[in-house]
Structure formats: structure tokens, C-alpha cells
Amino acid sequence: MVGPGVMTTDAVAGQLILAELARHPGTTPLFLAPTDRPALVQQLYAWGAKNLEVHMSQCKGESPAVNGVVMPTFMPESG
Numbered sequence: 001m002v003g004p005g006v007m008t009t010d011a012v013a014g015q016l017i018l019a020e021l022a023r024h025p026g027t028t029p030l031f032l033a034p035t036d037r038p039a040l041v042q043q044l045y046a047w048g049a050k051n052l053e054v055h056m057s058q059c060k061g062e063s064p065a066v067n068g069v070v071m072p073t074f075m076p077e078s079g
Contacts, residue, residue, distance in 0.1 A: 002031035003073035010040040013069040017044070032072045040069060 002020050007013035021029055033041050035054065045051075 001073060002029055003071040005071040007069040007071070010037050010043070010069060013037070013040050013071065014043045017071075018047070021047075034070055034072070036066070037069050 002017060005013075005016070007016060017031070033044055033049070035041060
């Protein structure tokens with residue numbers, strides 16, 4: 001799994017994801033792409049990524065502003 005992580009721009013996030021993918025050739029990586037970053041999502045699709053699910057987040061009250069790209073992670077221990 002790729003994540004968690006915080007990157008400054010879509011381009012940086014894409015390059016970090018690409019570097020991680022190169023470390024594991026022949027595998028099927030799993031990650032959550034932030035859907036509020038359409039340029040990053042389109043780049044991932046161009047590389048052959050497939051959307052299997054869409055995860056939503058929620059908070060009580062107003063959500064804080066996000067500066068940068070937040071790559072969430074799964075919580076396998078909560079399953």
C-alpha cells in the first residue's frame with residue numbers, strides 16, 4: 001500500500017507515486033488517490049491506474065483547509 005503521505009503539489013505526488021511503483025515491478029499496488037486533485041487523478045489514469053472504489057471523508061463542523069496533496073491510507077486493523 002502507498003500512503004499515508006503529504007506532498008506539496010500534484011507533480012511531486014505523481015513523481016513520488018511513480019518512484020514507489022518502480023520499486024515493486026510486477027505487483028499490483030493499492031492506494032487512495034485524493035479526488036480533490038483532478039490533475040493527479042488524470043495522471044494516474046494515464047499511467048494505467050484503475051478506480052476500484054471512492055472513499056469519502058467526513059468531519060463534524062467545518063473541515064480545515066488543505067494545502068497540498070494528502071495521500072490517505074487504509075486502516076487494515078479496523079477491518
